[in-house]
Amino acid sequence: xxxxxxxxxxxxxxxxxxxxxxxxxxxxxxxxxxxxxxxxxxxxxxxxxxxxxxxxxxxxxxxxxxxxxxxxxxxxxxxxxxxxxxxxxxxxxxxxxxxxxxxxxxxxxxxxxxxxxxxxxxxxxxxxxxxxxxxxxxxxxxxxxxxxxxxxxxxxxxxxxxxxxxxxxxxxxxxxxxxxxxxxxxxxxxxxxxxxxxxxxxxxxxxxxxxxxxxxxxxxxxxxxxxxxxxxxxxxxxxxxxxxxxxxxxxxxxx
Amino acid sequence: xxxxxxxxxxxxxxxxxxxxxxxxxxxxxxxxxxxxxxxxxxxxxxxxxxxxxxxxxxxxxxxxxxxxxxxxxxxxxxxxxxxxxxxxxxxxxxxxxxxxxxxxxxxxxxxxxxxxxxxxxxxxxxxxxxxxxxxxxxxxxxxxxxxxxxxxxxxxxxxxxxxxxxxxxxxxxxxxxxxxxxxxxxxxxxxxxxxxxxxxxxxxxxxxxxxxxxxxxxxxx
Numbered sequence: 001x002x003x004x005x006x007x008x009x010x011x012x013x014x015x016x017x018x019x020x021x022x023x024x025x026x027x028x029x030x031x032x033x034x035x036x037x038x039x040x041x042x043x044x045x046x047x048x049x050x051x052x053x054x055x056x057x058x059x060x061x062x063x064x065x066x067x068x069x070x071x072x073x074x075x076x077x078x079x080x081x082x083x084x085x086x087x088x089x090x091x092x093x094x095x096x097x098x099x100x101x102x103x104x105x106x107x108x109x110x111x112x113x114x115x116x117x118x119x120x121x122x123x124x125x126x127x128x129x130x131x132x133x134x135x136x137x138x139x140x141x142x143x144x145x146x147x148x149x150x151x152x153x154x155x156x157x158x159x160x161x162x163x164x165x166x167x168x169x170x171x172x173x174x175x176x177x178x179x180x181x182x183x184x185x186x187x188x189x190x191x192x193x194x195x196x197x198x199x200x201x202x203x204x205x206x207x208x209x210x211x212x213x214x215x216x217x218x219x220x221x222x223x224x225x226x227x228x229x230x231x232x233x234x235x236x237x238x239x240x241x242x243x244x245x246x247x248x249x250x251x252x253x254x255x
Numbered sequence: 256x257x258x259x260x261x262x263x264x265x266x267x268x269x270x271x272x273x274x275x276x277x278x279x280x281x282x283x284x285x286x287x288x289x290x291x292x293x294x295x296x297x298x299x300x301x302x303x304x305x306x307x308x309x310x311x312x313x314x315x316x317x318x319x320x321x322x323x324x325x326x327x328x329x330x331x332x333x334x335x336x337x338x339x340x341x342x343x344x345x346x347x348x349x350x351x352x353x354x355x356x357x358x359x360x361x362x363x364x365x366x367x368x369x370x371x372x373x374x375x376x377x378x379x380x381x382x383x384x385x386x387x388x389x390x391x392x393x394x395x396x397x398x399x400x401x402x403x404x405x406x407x408x409x410x411x412x413x414x415x416x417x418x419x420x421x422x423x424x425x426x427x428x429x430x431x432x433x434x435x436x437x438x439x440x441x442x443x444x445x446x447x448x449x450x451x452x453x454x455x456x457x458x459x460x461x462x463x464x465x466x467x468x469x470x471x472x473x474x475x476x
Contacts, residue, residue, distance in 0.1 A: 015322040026324040034329035048345035070349040090342035122323045
């Protein structure tokens with residue numbers, strides 16, 4: 001196991017430095033993670049811009065895909081934040097499409113290269129902190145100190161407040177944690193499970209008569225792959241929806 | 256280390272025992288075995304202990320703090336670029352396309368609504384005209400009928416009156432003729448009677464006598 005790292009289910013999460021770089025004293029190397037982020041950005045911008053080049057009144061297939069993404073995210077924002085939330089639409093769209101494409105790119109198996117950027121807590125935590133940071137700054141900018149009323153539930157007897165306010169504060173602080181851990185853990189666990197079950201196929205094939213059982217993990221791997229694609233899409237959506245719900249607090253203040 | 260090399264030694268020792276008991280013969284084999292074991296040991300050591308470092312098989316990669324900096328730097332870079340491109344170019348463009356289409360549909364719907372109401376107006380006007388024409392026609396027909404029947408009545412009355420007049424005229428003329436005839440019958444009868452009397456008696460009688468006699472005779476008969 002130690003030397004034959006190729007079969008370890010967590011080997012796929014290793015960050016590999018392709019081009020060592022340094023910026024402001026930090027290690028800014030171009031890694032497999034960087035590569036996937038650059039690919040994702042290129043794919044997204046390339047697709048969205050090229051597909052809408054014709055500005056067709058009756059959309060082409062590609063243009064209608066772009067429009068579906070746009071309207072999907074726009075309706076999510078409007079439903080959860082309201083019309084005033086549309087100022088955050090580009091942010092939510094960027095978050096959604098970035099996570100969506102990175103999740104799905106991680107599902108395309110390329111031996112020795114495939115990497116899921118969102119399976120790293122550093123990335124998901126940074127995105128979650130970005131969201132919470134915007135919520136706090138915009139909330140304070142819009143409502144001033146009144147923003148902190150979100151910690152004080154209305155219609156509650158005063159003697160309950162000493163109990164409820166700390167609970168509200170803890171729940172607010174746990175938001176970025178749950179937001180980042182949910183995405184990170186889902187992607188990590190799914191890819192580990194896939195790798196383990198796919199590994200069973202090889203092990204069984206190499207185990208003489210047991211090879212007859214090899215189709216079982218193969219079928220399971222196929223099913224898990226489908227499930228993982230679903231999870232990849234769903235987690236991107238969940239991330240976007242939760243972003244909207246948190247932004248709602250910033251836009252509308254106390255609930 | 257000593258333990259491991261001992262076990263590695265064992266087969267070599269037994270193999271060489273059959274030939275020569277000298278240990279110098281063992282040294283090449285010993286050297287060949289030693290670095291390999293050493294290397295293996297070292298790798299095992301680093302992989303179990305070190306969670307840091309750029310090794311490919313270290314602990315749990317997502318918690319490897321050394322990789323945080325490059326990930327975050329590239330995330331910031333790529334995410335910012337993506338956000339700028341999307342918010343400046345791609346999303347406004349898609350938004351415009353969708354808005355334009357909605358406007359167009361709205362406009363078309365309004366045009367359709369307008370045309371529909373125009374059609375309805377035209378239809379109403381047509382129906383009204385038709386109804387007017389119908390009532391006019393029946394009016395005219397009624398008037399004509401009344402006028403014609405009036406004329407016919409007048410004509411009939413006139414004709415009736417004419418006929419009546421003619422009938423009356425004819426009747427008076429017949430009566431006159433009858434009277435004349437009757438009168439001339441008396442005269443003729445008088446003449447006949449006078450000539451008869453003169454022939455028979457040879458005396459002339461005056462007409463008045465004869466007339467009186469005739470009257471008396473006709474009164475008797």
